[in-house]
Amino acid sequence: MTMPKNLIMSTSKTVQQLQAQWVTPENFRRYGQVIFPSQDGKVFDAEDAYLVLDKGTPRFYIMRLERRGRKFHKITRHVQCTQCLGSLAGKDWLIAVCPPNNDVDEPDLANIAAFRIPGNCFIKLEVGTWHAGPYFEHEVVDFYNLELSDTNVVDHFTHDFLLSHQIEFEII
Template sequence: MNSNIRGNSPFVNSSSSLESSEFDEWLEDEIEAMDIEEQIIINMIARNNYVIHHLLTQQSDQATMAESPEKVNLIPTEATSENFGDYGQIIEASSDGVPFGPNDAQLDLSRGIPRLYIMRLKDQPFRFSKITHHASVTQCLGSIGGNVWYLGLAKPSLIEDGDRERVGDNIESGSDGHLYAPPAVEKVRVFRFSGPKFVKLKRGTWHAGPLFGESSMDFYNLELANTNDVDQTTHDFKKNNGVTFRF
């Protein structure tokens, strides 16, 4: 604030011949300046309070979604070569000696060392709230013994080769720096797999599972040696969208 009015008035040692109207005019200017400075301070305080309130409201909304998420019920669809094309491939038995063709898994293992192993999973009930993709590999999964299992899925949403304009501002950065659009709640599906077949997921296909009814199941898994270390990008629907899925 202007300090002239607090003992530094230019009229303190002035001649008494100065007219009172000059002092009144000076005083009026000082008060007006003080009012402007006070209003600026008030506006700054009000804006800070608004920002704090907005941040607290966001945190409260996220906490509420996490504590009381909406439960979305999904109906599983039996996976076939015809209905699975947006997510990858269904590979079924073929006769020995048949040459390589479009019905075989079209693999991309070029970005690292391939890893083929048997994965044992336990307690994978029919519900999920997180979904993951791998940006660098076409992952293959199949149950040992052909038992029934399920995957929660959403289409790949990797942003590559000029896709940024198509997606707009809804862009996030993945585990290794790649760009993607988060999966939408309404685009999530559940597929059922049974019998002697395996699934090849496209690069970037969002997946939750395998999920199953038994206490444990074994799956063969083809990915890269470092997939679990550097290529795991996860979207949390419970935290970000306030929903969980079940079937």
């Protein structure tokens, strides 16, 4: 049986490389916040994470991830809460992000960026920030994760670039 020409899908994909830059509060501002250690007793200020966790029960847990590599073709967002991620044991890691745009169901390809996160801080993703990762070359990394208890059930929107644009990304 031969498929009509208008139904034949291309199976070729393009691998687009994303150059990871070291994260700073300034270069990550479009996507969220970077939180570094502060002295005990410091008063709450703009250097602290501004969290949105009022639409459910907050969940703080440690997730163990095994060797993830650096390639991805799916990116996810959460539109009901912020999310905080950080590695334990001081291990550096990578993440790709795209700014929130909750009026559109697809991330803007022109605004995808990749960051290297040092093991001495954590990131807070703004509500609606598209993200792919964490990625790393280590065998195993434990990450702490702060989100809502049902985020991955009711607030997990994923876009697949292989289906929409025949693109896979590699963080370099």
